[in-house]
Amino acid sequence: MRELASRIPLPRHRAADLERYRGRLASFATTSGERFVASCWDESPFGSWCGLLVAEADGCRTLYVESEILADDVRLLHDIDNVVLADVRIAQAGQEWAVEVDPVEGPPLSRLTLTLGSPTRRGAVISRLPSSVTETRGFAWFTEIMLRVLSLGVSSFRGSSRTRV
Template identity: 30%
Template sequence: MTTYRRDRFDGYIAGAGSTSGRRFVVGVWERSPLGAFADVMVAHPDGCRELLAPSEQVAEYVSGTYQFDGVTLVDVVVDRSVRDGGERWVVQAGELQLSLAVGGRLLLAAPLLPVRGPLVHPLTARLIDPVARRVMTGVRTSGTAGNGRREHYLAQDLHAVEHIEGTWAGEPVGALADVAPEPNFGFSSTPRRPAVTRVTTFVEVPR
């Protein structure tokens, strides 16, 4: 019988599309078995999926859980600050320079706010998965990941991304757009509407 080691990641995920066709998923992990770190998943217009990771350890773990066509090791720096009454993320990761303006809490966040304390558990993710699938197309909260791993997402807050600007390899990424088509990094997609999600992720790794 397979036994699993359960790893917990607490942090934030920003998902945004752009009119250039690039889609970005920026993870800022405040607590994890790998320490605090940030990473970026990029889906390019041609469908190529690239991971920007700050270390070999992070690259190995993340690429062992999600699906990528390429992995690039670069310094990943995310500065989150409050300016003019709103939150702004400034992301620097190799060829990517990106700024995101974060707006108000979305209505879909209301049922997420009570998910605190002992409710932050894989069982909760499994129970709400059927509802999450119906409410947000492409989003799942529990499923299988790469290399026999199992994964559970528990969102606890949700805010709109209202604006992006930046460059990839010196070329403008364009204006904000839906995260479409789905990037297909894993079993669950980031919400189609650009958003920042406060999330706890459990990854169960076969021993």
């Protein structure tokens, strides 16, 4: 059996085959339990776009994004309960983010303004590493482990989704 298994080719991903997303994420939570993740992707298979994921205290997740195609892509990584088609704009000036969400139907949401703190020591070290290191799956795996250990259970998706190999 071992001999047969060694002859079955395993799928391998070359860097050129992987979908690349380059951009920024910021997240925050309120004392009443709501969580927000604002994302602005400068480069993706869909071009540049922004989105906002809102998780209510009861766990209900709503994604604000400009198209169903983008919503479907986000659903590959996250459980989403509701999708609201909206124009999401994120402006960044230094450490401040201004997030504006204008749904296709209904009134606009309140504008969110985030002021980011200084990077942690770990973040400062990571930001100095070359992209040839930080854009590898090995680095993503290492970062996942460090997030879980050093940041009390925080986790990421290590660059892959539930439905993609």
